[in-house]
Amino acid sequence: MLNQIIPIVPVLIVALSACAVLLAEAFRRQGDWMPVGWLGLIGLAGGIVTSISLWDRNATGFGVITLDNYALFFNVTICAIGALTILLSSGTAERDQLPTGEYYALMLFSLAGMMLMGSTRDLLVIFVALEIMSLGVYVLTGIKRTSEQGAEAAFKYFVMGAFSSAFFLYGIALAYAVTGTTKLDEIGLRVAGAVNDPNILLILAMVMLLVGFAFKVSAVPFHMWTPDAYQGAPTLVTGFMSTGIKAAAFAAFVRVFLSSFEPLRGDWMPMLSAIAGLTMILGTVVGVAQSSVKRMLAYSSIAHAGYLLVGLIAASSAGKASILFYLVAYAVTNLGAFGVLAALSTPDRPHDDIRDFAGLWRERPGLAGLLTVFLLSLGGFPPTVGFVAKWYIFNAAIQENLIGLAVLGVLTSVVSVFFYFRIIVQMYMSDETAPGHRPRVPAVALAGMLIALVVVFYLGIVPGQLLTAAADSVATIF
Amino acid sequence: MLILIPLLPFLGFLVNTAFRRHVSKAISGGIATVAMGLAFGVALTAVWQMLGSTPVGGVRAIEQQVFTWIASGPLDVPLALRVDPLSALMILVVTGIGTLIHLYSTAYMLDESDSEYARYFSYLNLFAAFMLVLVLGASFPVMFVGWEGVGLCSYLLIGFWFTKKTAADAGKKAFIVNRIGDFGFILGMLSIFALFGTLDFQAVALRVSALPAEASAGVLTITTLLLFLGATGKSAQIPLYVWLPDAMEGPTPVSALIHAATMVTAGVYMIGRNAVLFSHAPITLEVVAVIGALTALMAGTIGLVQNDIKRVLAYSTVSQLGYMFLAMGVGAFAGGIFHLYTHAFFKALLFLGSGAVIHALHGEQDLRHMGGLKSELPITYWTFLVGTLAIAGVPLLSGFFSKDEILGQTFEHGHTILWVIGIVTAFLTATYMFRLLFLAFFGERRAAPAAAHGHGDDDHAHGHAGHGGHGGHLHDAPPAMAIALVVLAIGSVLAGYVGLPNAVVPGGNRIEAFLEPSFRAIGAPEPATAPGSIEVAEPAESAQEHSTELALMGVSTVVALAGIGLAFVIYRRREGMADAIAARFGGLHRLLMNKYYVDEAYDAAVVQPIKRTSSTLLWRGVDAGLIDGTVNGVGLVVRGWSAVLRRLQTGSVRAYAMSFFVGVVAIVGYYLWR
């Protein structure tokens, strides 16, 4: 029985820490301070440690949980995302008058859900995990009750989410209707059996699942919720969902489509290629015209989803590894960027209009520099991690002769540079300075940003270990 | 040792540039002049050595390789200097006359401030240095260094009074027109290297003479024509002569040294240097001859009516250069060089003389405001007279022998028409030169009407005391200038006697014999028609030869005297006859006054169109419009689409659901219908 428990230990720790946070909050009397954030950090640290200690163990349990290296990679990544988010939130969350206890608790719960998505081999559990994650994030989006935009964002995100999860569920149902199971392995066997003339129901199931995932990773045309949700949510929640949800969704996406539905690659590849192309184009093109930085980053995240899809389409071991690496790179960079935004936001203004950045360099050179680095990394300039990630993706694409997608990808990334640099122009080159005072930056949050900075450069210059780790972890799943 | 010759003036240049602000006139002028003098001395010794050296393949030459200049792949160009008879003559002329002109300048430029004075002499030295490199260079690239260097110096010296726009313009014009020539020269070099794999004059000559006469004639023709284009630029021939008259904006000694005696003859020298090459390209020679003759005639006609004393001399220079090219064209290389050599003397003399006049008249250059200077400026007058006689081709003066040599050879090589042109030009020469003489030195002083100061090229703009000196007693040339004038005058008389016509004094044409080896390829078998060696003929027909030659001499003598007579009649005997004629042939007169409107034609046909195309079509049209339009267009398109597509994000959740659903339906449809 115990060895049944082992594989779920990491996620269990996180979930328990979430409960701990809730309790702490519950017993907190009005006004006095409680280190809820630190509890979360401890839990996540535990998650990371246990995950690493389980490396190469390939533990399985309950018949649905498999903690192969792939899952572990995502566990660590997701826990890291969570930890970074908590670091960055400390101070800013209070400043925005968010109910910190619930804030951290929900974040931890949805982290647990994310971890599950990566580490299960059962569609049903994936669905449940997806719901855990999503519900948590819906609430987080609207957690700032004073903000109408927050509520609106939450509602839009929720409606679309429920809508899409219905489709996802329908996909599961159809798969079940064909195969009589929800276990990925058995489905895979059936699919492999019927590969030369796939049952139309199977195709439909695949399509529905694809739609569900595409929605979560915000691929065109299922992306519409993204800009609104990103803009309306509290800044750090935006950062959290843009990185965590993408990572988790891709974890499941890759697992489902490259293990069970791998045999149908010939069927889903063209469709996915089209989606990827549209996603890259629309994300970059529409991003150009945005004036709200958060919204702009939302479109950029759409574009990045496109690049990730290219990696998924490449589907070689390099392709899978590139997705993993890219997710890490994107996560750390994006979180850093949102961290800076959050540090600048005041309770009354989210400080996300591009004009708010005018002359930032003169008043807050440090923050300006940080943001610059993160933007450069998003734009894919060496020697930041963003460059290595992009290179790795296109590496995979070229290996698979996806020249067209690769070309599209690099060209769109050039265009995307344009809107990233609009912010830089504001910060460094505009003559006037934005009105309104700049709040002081909480020390812990600053530490978080510095960590992100270091990682961005470290992984940009010596990405070796992470690349090999990614390669190893994908090696375990197929 | 040879390197010293150009190096000495170059050092002078360096010193004068470095310390131009700290040295007095005496020192800077002294340094420069001494440097030239020393160079002359070294040159003499070098020539002496050369004469003493043992002939290789019939040619005496000494050579110095300084160091390897450019070496790349097959190309290997040492910085080598060589003295053979031809270059020997040239360095003597350059250093000798150069020294005199330096000397002259020390006095002439005294009005300048110290630093300007030093600047002037530094330029002058620099010029001498480059000119010597040009004539000493043993290969095309080395010559080209001098070739462009002298161009630069002429640019600097013409524009010496840079605050005066016309001067600056003239300098620019000179440089650019020369560049057009250099373009040809470079291409010539390239194709020579492509043909012969070397750029050394001797080697080239050798390989050429190895070729059969017809072999690759076409290529040779083109090559030589390209080189000749270079020559026309440097030596002010049609079509590139236009810069020389304007070049008179420079100080007069500069005109004497650069634009009369030395630089402008570089083209002639270059052809002489490549005599073998050119004589393998008969067509080119034809072209050279014709161009030369036409230039001579045209310049002569223009010279008839010009009123600026220096411009008259300038056109006469162009015309005389035409003579030289005529000689080269008909294969009389020696004759051409001979005329170059005599011309150096008397033309330098004439320019310096005119300089003396201008100096005396405080910058007055307009003949119409001169007259009656004979008594006031005796030295100037007499020396000037000698020069005029020499250029007019009056017997027993240097000009007579050289010009006669050319005409004679032209006739003998059967270019009758060219010969006629030559004769006519000789007539014109005599006429306009004596017109100049009469207008300047005879008759009454014609004070300048106030209006005269107005237009640009009549007065120097170098802070001169103005024209206060009219009427009052004028100062004749100060010693430094006088010496130069006298020496040159003597030269103008005697220089010709190295080349007495063989008809009169058998074997008297020593210079031809002296130069002849330079026109042969060393060690090459003597070609049947060794250019320049026509005189070496059997005594049998020599008698008849001599008779024709004597006849020709007679003709040219008569022509010269006639020209002088005409000038005398018009400008001395019958006052106002000139104006009468001018009025009578008004159109022609205006045409000549405006130099056939060539400048205007060039401007309208070449300069303006290029400018207009560049600015409107290329810059505004292609660059800003087409290319940049495309580039920015891409950006605009992206922005446009961005503005359109973002509108799809209406904010209505139901629209979002719609798009989601559209996606689903489309995808499912795709899988059903595929």
Add this chain to the structure above:
Amino acid sequence: MLTSLVVLPIIGGLLVLLLGKGRDGLARQLALAVSLVVFAISVAIWARFDASPTAAAYQFVEQHSWLPDFGISYHVGIDGISLLLVVLTTFLTPIALLCSWESVDERVKEFSFFMLLLEAAMIGVFVSLDLFLFYVFWDAMLIPMYFLIGIWGYDRRIYASIKFLLYTMAGSVLMLLAIIWIAYYHRAVTGVPSFDLTDLLALNVPASVQTWLFLAFAVAFAIKVPLFPFHTWLPDAHVQAPTAGSVILAGVLLKMGTYGLLRFAFPLFPQAAAYFTPWIAVLAVIGIVYGALVAMVQPDMKKLVAYSSVSHLGVVVLGLCALTITGVQGAVYQMLAHGISTGGLFLIVGMLSDRRHTRLIAEFGGLKAVMPKLVGAFLLVTLASIALPGTNGFIGEFLILIGTFTSHTLDRAHVFAAIAATGVIWSAVYMLWMFQRVNYGPVTNDKNRGLRDLSVREWLVIAPICAMAIVMGVVPGIFLKPMEPAVRRTVEHIVASPGPVNAGLRATMPALGVPAPAASEAERADAAPMTASAR
């Protein structure tokens, strides 16, 4: 040794950045000191460089494994060509820093930081022998340059800087794909991927594919050069950039395009190169004349110089396309020469605009009377840039013309040479015209009266330039000798490419959906592996 060249500026830059507020003077001095040290090192390297004709191989090679799984290593080394370009870089950087000593008076720390970063990246580009490493430096270089233009530039700096950035990136990203492709082609052939230049040179890429890869490379470099139709970023960037920026831009950055062509595009894809060089040469000669003509009518000095660069670099590219030792050597020499003389021109123009805050030719006139020293230097660099014999410009142009005229690969070579030679005329026209309008004639504009002549600092800035201009013109051997073995090796590699030059634009990469042309069996086998490696 080479690594120190790259690392030192970065460290120095960071130090400068960490200086406290208001320590501008110190920042300047520190930056200058660092750049001078780097220069000293580079000179030392030159001194120890083995220039013997047999030493064609790379020297000072350092190789450390970096991403072994991908055949990527930190592999640097120099041959004669890159040596000289590195020295050019280290030579110009201190000058650029010094010339902005006073003109850049705000945010000095950041300025120095970016300058040093730029230097590091540029050196990196020249020394890297691994294509991945090369691309990293190539791309990283854009950022500091972008900031230099965008922050310290003139009024339209934002437009110019972003234009520079996007223009250049648009070209280079495709090159990145090509690099990756060839690296994995190496894997397809040998079993292991490799980004190492020496490995990739050993490959024999099928001609059909060469076409595309070559185009990807060539466009990237052509934009950088900039070759004729891709040049419009240059005038804007030059005009808007601060003096130091313009100097570096003209002096070094433009050379990277030509360097890239010579070091990567041509040798890696010899057959495609052989096929395309005539076309590139056509663009080059068009650029020569076009650039000159447009330069002639520019009212703005900086713009004029910018367009003159288009013309001059056309000459360089032509020399490369000649594929003869003389031509290529001339081209490399001309890169150096152009770096010196055009850099000098920008310095002079910068000094003028520092004094008058305008660069319009019409605003000036008669300066020679006001500040003879400056105008003297001006004259010298002008002459150098119009290739007067005895100055650096002549050697390069002469060699290039000879090389082009005697080229075996270009047919109608003499026509190319002839058109290129017209540059002799054009350059004289536009440069002298500008020079005369600025310096000669009477002083018409009162603002020009009493402008101060060269200060000591400005002497220090301009004197080395002038000295180099002369030295390179008189004793070119110093520079020609070290580069000869490298040039010989490169040219022989390119020209000695196996196989006929059949692959035209028709030939298509199998990846682009079009089936590979049914060429030899071997070629098909070559083209296939990319797809073979799919599953």
Add this chain to the structure above:
Amino acid sequence: MIPEPTFNSYLILSAVLFSIGTAGVFLRRNLITILLSVEVMLNAVNLTFVAADRFFQTVDGQIIVFFVMTVAAAEAAVGLAIIIALFRHKETLNPDAFTSLKW
């Protein structure tokens, strides 16, 4: 005689119900009705599960249905909470009233 319902007919029935649900989402201008439509969709899916169960003679589907209901409940709870929050800001449930975030 009435045709015997086959597996397909059940599937089709659920498909029809599912589509009706989707239609509801963008036909109705009332947040609550939209949530109801989603519930309709989920139920349609449930039908598939149960039918499949009958087809495969297992009960897994029914268990899944059980989970689905839980999820539906959870979603409903959160959804309604959000609706309440929204309603607090603007006294309306018209989804098109909430378009401050767009473009």
Add this chain to the structure above:
Amino acid sequence: MDALFFWILAAGAVVASLLVIGQRNPMYSVLLLIVSFGALSGLYILLGAPFVAAIQIIIYAGAIMVLFLFVVMLLNVPTETPQEGRLRLLTGAGPRRFGAVLSVVFIGELAWAFRRIQAAALPSGAPETSVHAIGLKLYRDYAFAFEATSVLILVAMVGAVILARKETK
């Protein structure tokens, strides 16, 4: 016999659902939805899944729908008023009709898809669906999912509380 029931119930479910989305007044919609749930549970019984049928009624109709009703009452939601003004373009008759058409197309697609596969008759005998069997399976094979669901519910509770509770100053 079953067949008849099937068709009746199917028709009922469809009609009820159509009415659900056809209503202006959410109150009616909720009630009608309960009806369609009833029809569905009938179908479940036909399919031999009485347990599901039961919880369908109990949980769905009983719990969830009551929740809905409760909210509807709480907010006493106004019935939809015909669209006014701005967003007509996007939600006006045209697009809405388009949406409806789209749904019909979707039905068509799915139907066509199901037509493609040969009709599979349902086996007559129902599987062993005693609560006991289900329970065993649920707590043995689906234990983990069950646990996960508990977390889900916890999240939902917390979230609901956070969002719905009154602002505490």
